[in-house]
Amino acid sequence: MVRAFIGLGANLGEAAATVEWAMQQLAGLTATTRVAQSSLYRSVPVDAPGPDYINAVMAIDTDLTAHELLQSLQHIEQVAGRERPCRNAPRTLDLDLLLYGDACLNTPALQVPHPRMWQRAFVLLPLAEIAPDRISAAQLQVVQVQSAVRLSHPGAPEHGVNQVAEVKK
Secondary structure: OEEEEEEEEEOOOOHHHHHHHHHHHHHOOOOEEEEEEOOOEEEOOOOOOOOOEEEEEEEEEEOOOHHHHHHHHHHHHHHOOOOOOOOOOOOOOEEEEEEEOOOOEEOOOOEEOOOOHHHOHHHHHHHHHHOHHHOOHHHHHHOOOOOEEEOOOOOOOOOOOOEEOOOOO
16 A cells, blocks of 8 residues: 545635545545545635635545546546636645655656645645654745645534644744
8 A cells, every 4th residue: 555645625615515525535435545634724826816725635545556546536526526727727626646655756647746735835734734754844944934724623523713824943
């Protein structure tokens, strides 16, 4: 099995409910086990218009290949009504394969590690929450000026806690 990390985001419709639904779908994938999921975070869109995003990161162990996992992620996005009218358009659901074990892949369909993950607080903060050994203080320092507000803890009875995630220095 390979440990993979999936970034989840949505900013259309019931975004928090959609992200939570997607986590359930990921946990139910064939040959896959949920390991951990982060809190939900609110962030402003990067290089795009639209409402704020709800983001999270989930760790899974899977026997799926990276490309099979990508196909599964794209299928879940389609079921959630994902459309791709233009680059960085608002989304009902966005699922990104951030890390796939220690693999470095660069194919036309898939780049792992995700090429922009190191530039985004909405990825690094939830990833650091569930896998602190995968993120350095220097990497968190780079994104400290970006807004990412933690809304809930995994398993919390309700959302809206509105705690600002702290960047460890």
